[in-house]
């Protein structure tokens with residue numbers, strides 16, 4: 001497995017997982033992209049069928065896990081519950097202490113398969129509804145929406161969810177992947193590494209930005225209010241959520257695909273309201289920050305994904321946990337690479353000055 005997990009050209013706006021461009025990846029099933037990240041190569045037809053079957057078989061959660069979900073505070077962001085529950089489920093994994101490649105692969109499959117079920121079960125419980133068991137005939141994205149809403153999703157929503165998971169799956173050494181890798185570098189187990197990733201992803205400067213984008217859209221309410229909102233934020237030197245990136249100094253290619261998908265959803269629903277509000281925000285930010293002040297602040301992965309969730313009636317409390325469902329394959333790919341190195345990550349304090 002020697003292809004780089006991820007390649008980013010932040011000036012040209014290019015993103016590849018294992019040398020495959022994001023625009024090609026987004027046309028594949030999530031399971032194939034997950035396999036690519038973790039195993040290093042795209043699966044053949046038979047390999048994909050087997051991998052998907054293993055994922056489908058591990059989607060269920062046991063009664064004890066449901067008990068813990070019910071004990072969680074049901075009024076908080078789903079990331080609070082997800083972090084706790086992922087930590088809890090490790091004790092039921094028969095491979096917990098098997099750090100062989102096969103043992104780690106079995107844990108990886110359980111984690112990737114169970115995280116969507118945990119998020120959906122938490123959401124339904126929080127809304128006074130019974131959890132919906134997974135449907136093995138559905139794709140990763142369609143099954144998640146089915147478990148969340150209790151009915152089979154329409155094909156466009158299922159496609160958008162699948163692409164959302166793919167676009168969120170991997171992004172080199174971002175903050176949450178870094179913390180997962182640091183945990184794995186101590187040869188701690190995969191559950192601990194994933195919990196580290198979850199804890200880091202939830203911050204508003206990282207994956208938490210997606211729910212902040214949704215709150216911002218709600219606060220702005222309509223395209224007519226967008227420019228004033230942006231100008232006031234800039235005047236107060238406040239950050240506009242869903243914009244800017246440490247690596248991209250041009251359009252984030254994931255953001256561009258999310259924008260196309262949000263337009264497709266808006267048109268299909270015959271409701272351009274959120275799309276137009278978002279586009280007006282984007283135009284105002286680009287005009288004020290890029291064109292007038294020369295700062296490379298463009299929409300990032302969290303901006304138009306927030307718009308998509310508005311159209312799919314997904315509440316802000318779920319936004320970061322949905323990001324985590326996609327990102328878990330990337331975390332695991334990095335942990336596997338780190339396990340092979342058998343070398344602890346231990347930077348010196350002065351290196352923080354560069355962060």
Ligand SMILES: CC(C)(COP(=O)(O)OP(=O)(O)OC[C@H]1O[C@@H](n2cnc3c(N)ncnc32)[C@H](O)[C@@H]1OP(=O)(O)O)[C@@H](O)C(=O)NCCC(=O)NCCS
Pocket residue numbers: 204205206207209238239240241242243244245246247295297300301302
């Ligand atoms: C992503 C992010 C953390 C990258 O941070 P960074 O590389 O450390 O960049 P900085 O925060 O140092 O910002 C550099 C400059 O751009 C400005 N800037 C960066 N992001 C901005 C935003 N979203 N809105 C307004 N201004 C922004 C900063 O104010 C700063 O201006 P200054 O040089 O005049 O002080 C940052 O862009 C941000 O906070 N974005 C909003 C949160 C978000 O969407 N996060 C998801 C990332 S995928």
